[in-house]
Amino acid sequence: MQSRNQNSLFYGVDRVSIMLYVVMVIMGWLNIYAAVYNDEHSNILDMTQKYGKQLIWISGAAILAFSILLIDSDFFTAFSYVFYGVLLFANILVRFIGREIKGSHSWLGVGGFGIQPAEFMKFAMSLALAKFLSNQQIAVNQIFRLRIKDIIKNYKNTFIALAIIIVPLILVKKLQDETGLAIVFIAFIIVLYREGLSVSFLMIGMLIAILFVVALVVANTSAVLISLGILALSSFIIVPRNRRNLLIVSLVYLLAAGVVLGANFMYQKLEPHQKDRIDVLLNKKTDLKGVGYNVNQAKIAIGSGGFLGKGYLQGTQTKYDFVPEQETDFIFCTVGEEWGFVGSIGVVFLELFLILRVIFLAERQRSSFSRIYGYGVASVLFFHLAVNIGMTIGLMPVIGIPLPFFSYGGSSLWSFTILLFIFIKLDANRLLILR
């Protein structure tokens, strides 16, 4: 505060974050160049090529970043809900006025450039959650009781918070057919957890998820139900046999059975290609040409990089288009093949450092709005990192979401830039604002 430069653009700005950001964006650009490189257009500034276009996106991102640093941070807190509302509307509107690309209705665009409103929902959702949760007396309740009345009373805020997350999720999934963009919103559960979401709540969620997977892996549904029944009955060996416990166990069993049947029901309802993706991940199918093809090729590209990689622009797997979507969702394959283990680890750690840095900054905020928003940023970045890298190395199903700052694409780069720089601005003003 005593600095003479406190009105300067960069006053109080976290240089570490910005440096990590700049390094990653430049590395991303160079890798896009390598991924779509062809001899006829070897100039990295060639605007007809994706690497040329990416430079335009990067310039746009830089303008966005500077603009955000110029705007007073109060602006973001004050207009949180407005952002959320506008983007929610845009995400509905895109269904009707957007253009259809490969069966999804997520693009608004002019000429060769398009924008996905769903990408920008991330920062709006972070703002809205931060606004909502920072206003609550008790943000998210953490006591767990089995009474409907209490649940409603105690968990009202939890449910509203969940609704802020889930409504856009369903809209994006249902209206735009963009599973990848929608599923990212699940990352905000981490924010809720930080703000007090009960562990039991998470545990139940996890158990349901595990049951879900078991139901899918074991083809024989009745066998699963019978096993669950035996498990339920054997629980009476431990717990006292009385009416109340019988009721609880029965309820739990019915719930579990419901999950199992529901999982199978939903699986049946899935599109064939989504079924295939799940089957491949669960090793129920090995089809190297069809669905498994992407994953297998990604693994081959990364695996063939070895310890030090094949060298910049030397990757044969990526150069010859063996890997699909290699400049967008599978950009990490180029990194893995050309820079090897050293480069892969470098990139993953760079991303992780930025995420941990954001958590560190979030924790030093005096205002819970800034903290909650910071966790939103960290969660979204981490979700992208974990799912994107996970799918290229075969640890996650193929969900088309970009690797932050690396993947080609204006929407994702701009959305991550806005997401991050709002937080950097909030952090820069942390000592000025006390809410």
Add this chain to the structure above:
Amino acid sequence: MSINNSHLTDRKYFIGGFFILIILIYAVRLFYIQVVDDQYQIASDSNAFRYQTEYAVRGYIFDRKGKLLVFNEPSYDLMIIPRETKGCDTLALCEILDINKEEYLKRVKKACQHPNSPRKESIFEKQLSQETYAVLQEKIYRFNGFFVQKRTVRKYPRPIAAHLMGYVGEVSKEKAKKDSTYKEGDYIGISGIEKSYEEELRGKKGIQIQITDVNNKVVGRYKDGKYDTLAIPGKPLYSSIDADLQEYGELLMRGKKGAIVAIEPSTGEILCLISSPSYDPNILVSGKERSRSFAKLYADTENVPLFNRALTAMYPPGSIFKLIDALIAQNDGLINRGTVYPCAMGYPPMGGKPKCHAHGGGRDLVGSIAASCNSYYSYVFRDIVDQKKYPDFKDGYNHWRDMVMSFGPGTRLGTDLPYDKPGNVPSAPYYDKVFGKNGWRSNTIVSLGIGQAELTLVPLQMANVVATIANKGFYYTPHCIKGVGKEKHLDKRFKEKHYVGVQNQEAYNIVIEGMQHALEPGGTAFANRLKDIVVCGKTGTAENPHGKSHAVFLAFAPMDNPKIAFACIVENAGFGGVWSAPIVTLMIEKYLKGKTDRPEVEKRVMEADLIHGQNLLSTGFH
């Protein structure tokens, strides 16, 4: 004011720890697939994708009438990728290929060693027979790591023109290393037309990127063939060779060593090029048979069948050289139609050497050619070298040499066949070395004038000399391909007229008259006179250190509108009029009329086996 959820701050450690844990799991996974497990490294080269080479079909070669001289037949090589042979039914494979286990292991080992590699394909068995291929194709799914590569091999509908066509063989390691067009095991033209037109004939290889599954089964094309390239077939060659004439000449030359070259004077197109003994070119095309046949041909040091005499055998030309002397001397104004030189069964100034034969006294120019007088041309040679224009006889000699070389001898003609030899016209410095600077004069080397001594020509050059005389002063570089590709392109170097040193048309007329008289009464080849075709010829009997003289005959016909010019040489057959002249005149009949009117001559020639010394009817030569 917000509530400070201090009791929740511990959760940051869980969140941070969770993030770090996940990323560490990823790091371990990355370390595993990138550093520990090398299956992806291998897969990136070959596993899921197989680069199947589609070999280009080598260009066909046609003769001048459009008859096929060479085409292609499919052939199949069994390829191995040793690394992928796990689970292969080795026993069944050995049974099909009729090899034992030791042999199998030996070949696998060879396929693994440098320059082959366990990861790369190499040939396991070359050129499978049709039956083996059929059986193998049926069961190939049981032989992991093996696949069949289709290629083509040359096939010759007629067993002729082996030397001319040359043969195709595996490219050398050095060549494959230097030229990226070739991979080891690829075929390349090694001699003949196959070599000189390799670039046109070979075409361009195609690549198919196939996707294979874990069972080595091809399951499709990568991106439906988006990155595949099609093989581009080699260009067809339209040869100037007359297959019928070539075949007939080879029949006539059976049992004789030597060469025949025929040229169409008005174009320089080679009509036939025969080197005898020859062999069936079909024995040098397929793998096992090729090596056996090649070894056998190579081992025949008596007949050297692999030696292309027509281009590489340097023969002393003998009396045929008198034609050139006669032309030069007339051109220099030293002799004319009426010039007569004495002959006393030899050249008087040198005490009767070189010797001559009984042709009845001194003759004029035309008569000297017809009777092939040695003495006459010794005088002529001396006249040229010692002419007044050149005070120093060495300048005179150089003048003679330059004029001779303008006809082709002593230089490589630049034909479209590889490995032709230049022959030899000795230089003045050479004689300085042999005899000392002042140790020689025209008479010392007078036997050059009659085509002996150090003078040598290859049969192609001899044919070119006749063609030049038939053209009266120019020639086109002899060539055996008159059109490349569908558009029948001909290189411009074959369209260019080469004018020789003698342009005096009267000189040619007199020489041609003399050549015509050679087939008239009193001429050296009178016995070979044709009733309906006026042939101009010149016999030669080339002395050589290898035994009996070589029989040489040069001719063109018809006299007024020359269609074909011949050089024929039969080794160690004695006088040129006895063996070479009948062969040439028979071939002239064949070419101009389609058949001979002299079956008894044809029979005599075809039955003669001069190599084994039977049926030798040599008349003496004095």
